[in-house]
Amino acid sequence: MAQLTRLILLLGLSWVAQVALATPCVQDDLNQTVCAKRTQRVLVLAPHLTEIVDFVGGLGRVVAVDGSSNFPESVKTLPKLGNPWMLGAETILAQKPDLVLVWQSGISMDVVAQLRKAGLPVFVSEPKSIEQVASTMQRVATLFGTGAANQATINEWAKQFETLRTEHAGRTKVPVFYQVWNQPLMTLGGQHVVSEVIELCGGQNVFADLPSLAAQVSVEGVLKRNPAVLLNSGSLTDNQQLVNQWAAWPQLRAVQNGRMHTVPDDILVRNGPRLLQAAKLVCAHIDKARSALRP
Incomplete structure (x- = not known):
């Protein structure tokens, strides 16, 4: 779990480095560089990403979500695009998003490739550990420009897992x-x-x-x-x-x-x-x- 703490600290330093840039950029879980010039119209096509966007204070910029996103309560008022597996690139592009957040296991990578070819930033997420969830939080916060405001909150979230592990060791x-x-x-x-x-x-x-x-x-x-x-x-x-x-x-x-x-x-x-x-x-x-x- 010490590795998780080190990761969060490194992510914090990474965010500081991004401040100097006009366009925030991060690596997604496919090791692709994702840069978001604007985040005024964001599509979120996975429930865990919808919750992460809310956690880092970006939900007000989300214009539509997938059909399974149901938390927090305010998400229920947003337009639902249905099952991401059933969405074509044209449907997504028609929303005129600045940024799209997707789950690797929940969408066709061919569609992701088409979106990127059209010049649309797509952040692909596939967290498989607590450490990677914390990393996803920090990277999404960076894209939304809320990294500084959320760094301490994300650190505390991660540390509570470390506390549970220590208590049960x-x-x-x-x-x-x-x-x-x-x-x-x-x-x-x-x-x-x-x-x-x-x-x-x-x-x-x-x-x-x-x-x-x-x-x-x-x-x-x-x-x-x-x-x-x-x-x-x-x-x-x-x-x-x-x-x-x-x-x-x-x-x-x-x-x-x-x-x-x-x-x-x-x-x-x-x-x-x-x-x-x-x-x-x-x-x-x-x-x-x-x-x-x-x-």
């Missing part, structure tokens, strides 16, 4: 299964930020050894790894479904101890500012399970 590891979907049964591997959150809370993703970000697994595989906590993201209704789903396997430690929890929609699976809120909830669930573990 040395505690008994709690095996955790994170369920993405129930039919087919899907989970996340060790390279996903959700796995990082579980680890910093003193948990252990029982499928951390998976080589991919997400994969289908079997009930037998879950039973073999015998997690003490079952987690997913959703609503209270989803949590009852989670409980009902696993009730057929009372031999699972998570079922025996009633440690099946749903983290509210979006905050854990979106790599944005509310990831910190999700981490605190995950830590609380893991801490309670730890106290119930049998020697």
Whole structure:
């Protein structure tokens, strides 16, 4: 986590260097240089980026978002462009944006190439760790010209994860299964930020050894790894479904101890500012399970 702190400091220095430039420029997650001469008409085509733009004070310059962006509440009044995968370059260019923010896994790279060929700045985001989320915040703030105002806030956001990691260091590891979907049964591997959150809370993703970000697994595989906590993201209704789903396997430690929890929609699976809120909830669930573990 010290590496994360160093990164934020370096990003701060990078912002200072940008002040002297008429046009702020950053590297996106494709290592492409993105320069924004103006940010008066911005399109944001991913929910995590919409939340980051709000976090750094740029939401007032957003003219439209993707169909899934729903936070903060004020976003609901903005025009929705639908699923980015279904958008052509012409539809995006018709909005006459100064800057477009997109998620690499959520849009065609052919469309991104067309937008760039037309001279439109496109920031491509693909954060896969807490460190990269913090970096994304700082780079987006730089593009919006709000880097100075947000540097301390972003630093504090990052430091709170370091505090959680320090608090849970040395505690008994709690095996955790994170369920993405129930039919087919899907989970996340060790390279996903959700796995990082579980680890910093003193948990252990029982499928951390998976080589991919997400994969289908079997009930037998879950039973073999015998997690003490079952987690997913959703609503209270989803949590009852989670409980009902696993009730057929009372031999699972998570079922025996009633440690099946749903983290509210979006905050854990979106790599944005509310990831910190999700981490605190995950830590609380893991801490309670730890106290119930049998020697």
